[in-house]
Amino acid sequence: MTNNFDEIFRFIKIIFVVLVLFVTIHLSLNYSQPKNSEVLLKMLQYVYMSVLVFLIVSEILRVQIVRAKLLNEEWWPIVSDQGKIIGSIQHLTSLSDKNKYIHPVVRVMIIDKGMILLQKRTVNNIVDSGMWDTSISNHVKTGENIEQCVDRTSKEHYSLEGFKYMHLSNYTLEVSNEFQYVFLFVSCQLIDLTPNLKFIDQAKWWTQQQIEENLQSGIFPENFKIEYDLLKRSGLLETGKCECSCRLKETIYNQARNN
Structure with a gap:
């Protein structure tokens, strides 16, 4: 204005x-x-x-x-501590500004039989370049909602359309140039993935043992460490399936009741 x-x-x-x-x-x-x-x-x-x-x-x-x-140009919403949109800013301006804004980010962990699919970020990536991270991750653009951002990113990065996912948790994290208000989801469908090398250097399934052995090696960003802990505590890695008996669904149901 x-x-x-x-x-x-x-x-x-x-x-x-x-x-x-x-x-x-x-x-x-x-x-x-x-x-x-x-x-x-x-x-x-x-x-x-x-x-x-x-x-x-x-x-x-x-x-x-x-x-x-x-x-x-790509614009990002600015949100409050509670995730409510209060403005927007051009994304390069935000990342170069001395003030750190809070931006909404969507992240989806894809799991199968106790393993987690991770992406290796390209060296040209603005955030966490060259690191192994949650398979689907992106900033929400101004004018789109959370679901639209997940659908856009999954299609751009893996050519996925209409795949299902469930909400796991929200959290806020300060990174180098911004604060991220993260909407974390999980998907445990058996799906064929075709990584788009324009956005992802490579994609690989990791076992829990491999992740644990490398957790403090510096190859994972702080986001993934938080999400891996949330995923372990959800019980989903133990069951390996998204069914009503899964403790993850119980967690989501209890969160909904408490809110």
């Missing part, structure tokens, strides 16, 4: 300056050349109207170009 007011004020100042110049020249001509002032004033009016039209057209074109550029 502030940027909109700044743009309007800037345009008004330009028009005001042009108007002041027109009035000044108009008075000068009347004073210095009263005999020829009528012809000169008509010429001045044509020039003034031409300049005014040019300014209006150029401003409209400039605004359209800026809007088109903004539409191509």
